[in-house]
Amino acid sequence: MDFSPLWEGVWGGLMLRAAAMTLIVAFLAFLLGQVIGLGLTLARLSGVGLLARAAETYTMVVRGVPELLIIYLIFFGGSSTLGWFASWFGHQGYIEVSPLLTGVVAIGMICGAYSSEVIRGAILAVPVGQVEAAISFGMSRLLRARRIVGPQALRYALPGLGNIWLTTIKETSLISVVGLVEIMRQATVAGASLRQPFTFYIVAAAIYMVLTGGSVLIIGRAERRFGRGSMAAGA
Amino acid sequence: MEFYTYVLVELAKGLPLTLQIVGFSLVCSFALGLCLALAHHYGPVWAQMLVRGYLAIFRGLPLLIQIYVIYFGLAQFAVVRGSILWPILREPFWCAVIAISACAGAYASEIFRGGLLSVSSKDIDAARAFGMSRLLMLRRIVLPLTLHQALPAYGNEIIYLVKMSAVASIITLPEVTARAFTIVTETFRVFEVLAIAGAIYLAINFIAAFAVRCVEKALEPSPPRN
Numbered sequence: 001m002d003f004s005p006l007w008e009g010v011w012g013g014l015m016l017r018a019a020a021m022t023l024i025v026a027f028l029a030f031l032l033g034q035v036i037g038l039g040l041t042l043a044r045l046s047g048v049g050l051l052a053r054a055a056e057t058y059t060m061v062v063r064g065v066p067e068l069l070i071i072y073l074i075f076f077g078g079s080s081t082l083g084w085f086a087s088w089f090g091h092q093g094y095i096e097v098s099p100l101l102t103g104v105v106a107i108g109m110i111c112g113a114y115s116s117e118v119i120r121g122a123i124l125a126v127p128v129g130q131v132e133a134a135i136s137f138g139m140s141r142l143l144r145a146r147r148i149v150g151p152q153a154l155r156y157a158l159p160g161l162g163n164i165w166l167t168t169i170k171e172t173s174l175i176s177v178v179g180l181v182e183i184m185r186q187a188t189v190a191g192a193s194l195r196q197p198f199t200f201y202i203v204a205a206a207i208y209m210v211l212t213g214g215s216v217l218i219i220g221r222a223e224r225r226f227g228r229g230s231m232a233a234g235a
Numbered sequence: 236m237e238f239y240t241y242v243l244v245e246l247a248k249g250l251p252l253t254l255q256i257v258g259f260s261l262v263c264s265f266a267l268g269l270c271l272a273l274a275h276h277y278g279p280v281w282a283q284m285l286v287r288g289y290l291a292i293f294r295g296l297p298l299l300i301q302i303y304v305i306y307f308g309l310a311q312f313a314v315v316r317g318s319i320l321w322p323i324l325r326e327p328f329w330c331a332v333i334a335i336s337a338c339a340g341a342y343a344s345e346i347f348r349g350g351l352l353s354v355s356s357k358d359i360d361a362a363r364a365f366g367m368s369r370l371l372m373l374r375r376i377v378l379p380l381t382l383h384q385a386l387p388a389y390g391n392e393i394i395y396l397v398k399m400s401a402v403a404s405i406i407t408l409p410e411v412t413a414r415a416f417t418i419v420t421e422t423f424r425v426f427e428v429l430a431i432a433g434a435i436y437l438a439i440n441f442i443a444a445f446a447v448r449c450v451e452k453a454l455e456p457s458p459p460r461n
Contacts, residue, residue: 068401201303205304209295
């Protein structure tokens with residue numbers, strides 16, 4: 001195996017740029033996923049039957065269907081919906097949704113479904129007595145969420161959300177099928193043009209291992225930080 | 236209406252392939268996961284280290300890259316192309332099954348290890364007191380208890396496996412997802428086609444979940460007889 005094209009040609013720089021793209025997609029998708037996840041959780045805990053059922057159905061469908069179908073839905077469905085709107089204003093022809101946007105929305109939707117399970121569990125794990133105590137102090141709903149439930153739920157949610165972040169990084173590889181130049185796509189292009197597919201896939205694998213390994217370290221530190229002051233700290 | 240029947244029939248043609256990928260991968264990943272878990276739990280230190288490295292790699296990488304390395308990557312080497320394994324590694328079907336089994340096996344092994352850890356030492360002591368050999372104890376006591384404990388979590392694993400099989404569409408296998416993609420690009424009726432494809436996957440998952448629950452019931456330890 002010959003790794004020299006990495007530092008002799010442009011390919012090394014391109015792989016690093018692709019790695020940055022993977023991180024950007026994963027990060028934005030994760031953020032969107034937290035917003036969707038929180039929304040779904042609030043809907044499920046709202047006590048409004050219809051809202052709770054809708055959120056549950058969303059979670060069940062998104063978790064039970066292959067990721068690729070959701071990516072196709074956003075990529076093709078997004079452009080056909082946009083095209084339909086544009087035809088009202090006299091625009092004809094095909095409008096393509098950018099692969100980056102497709103990736104963020106599709107992976108964010110999936111991430112949201114999984115996150116809502118974690119967030120829900122974390123909120124329910126906060127002891128009822130604490131909420132009652134907060135109520136008896138005259139705290140409003142919002143203040144309770146900010147001072148009492150939120151910080152504790154965050155600590156319970158961290159391990160689960162950490163796992164979801166790792167899954168999100170891995171799922172971004174699927175966006176390569178709609179043409180976003182992230183690690184997978186770049187490795188395929190480089191490997192095909194130099195006729196060294198194995199070499200570049202190994203490089204891609206190494207980059208993924210660095211991303212996931214680094215994340216594991218950061219998540220561990222975050223867990224210790226948010227766990228400080230609790231009885232289980234250090235256990 | 237005609238269009239819906241057409242889509243359903245076209246997608247259903249991919250169903251046997253999807254089920255074959257899932258079926259083969261299920262058997263292989265089950266065996267692999269169990270072996271990895273046993274090595275991790277009972278094996279010597281070097282075997283435990285090996286399993287840990289395996290888990291770190293196969294759980295830390297996207298499935299897509301594992302499929303690509305096996306399908307596109309290995310062909311880079313003339314040794315592989317000349318070997319007796321080439322007829323297998325040339326087929327996208329077997330590449331997908333190997334990659335999915337390797338990946339799902341890593342996840343399954345963690346579930347089985349949890350099951351192994353849950354077997355209480357009292358059961359083991361009782362088996363020893365009966366004079367059971369290690370193998371007999373494994374077969375009659377440890378494995379049934381482990382499987383029973385691991386089954387609910389393993390049910391989720393099967394759903395992941397069904398979803399993993401869709402990634403095989405990327406290496407030209409005409410299973411359900413690949414067919415959905417083709418029909419979408421031909422007709423551009425995105426929502427109808429993808430909804431039907433999604434419904435097929437949800438149906439598979441429901442049936443799989445139901446089957447797991449049945450097996451779970453069958454493995455329920457019978458109450459002691461007086």
